[in-house]
Amino acid sequence: MLQSAPRGAVMDANAKITVLKRSNLFGGLPPETLEAGAEAAKERKLDKGDALFQQGDDATTHYIVASGRLRLDQATPDGKNVVLRFMGPGDLVGSVAVMRDIPYPATPIAADETRVLSWTQARMMDLMQAHPALAMKAINMMGGRIEELQERLQQVATQQVERRIAATVLKIVGQSGRKTEAGVEIPFPLSRQDLAEMTGTTLHTVSRTLSAWIEEGIIEGRRSSHIVIKRPHRLVEISEQA
């Protein structure tokens, strides 16, 4: 029926509205705002490893993650890489750059098969004009991002590596953890390299640290692509240790 729908599009209007309800930008707004937002949205599917856009591209589009997971990578001038954050359903991607009219400062890569909704700058402007609460939500969202960055800066600036890794794992667990029989599982692939680039260390140090945790029974066995935490409380202790 919808001949113009992008390849791989499978979400109907209700599914889109459900996604928007969970999002930082539309969450808590009245139904007519959600409907207007859903109507204006396009859908796009990314396979694991695909980039949503490239760092340095002109920022023309707002995105919200519908399902799956994006890893936001920032390449440094000297060829290293920093993982700014992982983003899951409901998270806004690209909006800060679009609103400031600067190039995208990082590249979002699908950590798993991922679906996103998108709005052009113009459409989002119209939406914000028609629904002023959206602008307030945008401010709120950006404030949350600032808070998060300040916390990470503080961690990287003052804490030792093991604490940072513990805190990072716990944050991801808090955002995306799934309870299983064995413990809490991180439901998407998270490599040692990823953790290293999130915590500002090397994959070697991460590997050693996780090996020690496995030894201690804090997390589950080796070389499985999904990390399982068996003793979250112990991780909390590590993340708070003086």
Next chain:
Amino acid sequence: MLQSAPRGAVMDANAKITVLKRSNLFGGLPPETLEAGAEAAKERKLDKGDALFQQGDDATTHYIVASGRLRLDQATPDGKNVVLRFMGPGDLVGSVAVMRDIPYPATPIAADETRVLSWTQARMMDLMQAHPALAMKAINMMGGRIEELQERLQQVATQQVERRIAATVLKIVGQSGRKTEAGVEIPFPLSRQDLAEMTGTTLHTVSRTLSAWIEEGIIEGRRSSHIVIKRPHRLVEISEQA
């Protein structure tokens, strides 16, 4: 005349407008917006070392620095301290917390004698309602803060200490440097401890690093409260060195 003006208030309406013109929030907005903003503003003077408010306080007030310099300190749960940034004339203080309705996440301390303008949450809301461009500017300001934090996170996560110190000194020079006969001067007191807390290192390492720079003739002599950079270009090299 103005019996209700706070102690130490010395700015007339024009002086306030001049400050607003230079600010991130009001800069570039039409004269009537500036006038409305200036009219709604209160003034406050801080002596060196005074706190504008305390981390953890309810965020009820927006501030803009009129003159002087504030150091934004964040105390960590384990008793350390991180300097989030220095703020000078035109910079907004506290607004992120006010708009998100969360406690102030840090304490701004006057690094020197400092004057600020302030608006209650309600007054600022009225202003934003009456002048929609203000909300857009607020979004822009927050975006800039996010960018800055991402850059610092990247630095702390990937660069060695000397590079970070060099980059930090250069950033401060870019924001506040004054040219003198001897070189570029940072016109407010900046201790080794301050630099350490900005770069995530110890005052010992900062002291050693600056001593080496003095040795090399990059900056000026020791134990003077205002740092003078004699060879900025060399500092740029250090901040970019692989």
Next chain:
DNA sequence: CGAGTGATTGAAAGAAGTCAAATCGCGTGG
């Protein structure tokens, strides 16, 4: 089964932190 990618681990080097002590500069009070 072989290649390739990611992970693990040992050994050595290096960067920065900790501990400790001396020094300097400045303001205070005699």
Next chain:
DNA sequence: CCACGCGATTTGACTTCTTTCAATCACTCG
């Protein structure tokens, strides 16, 4: 005006944490 005391700074010696370098290993995919 000068001695005293305090806080900031400098510096040396040592320790520790991380990284770097180098192999090896495990698992997955073709």
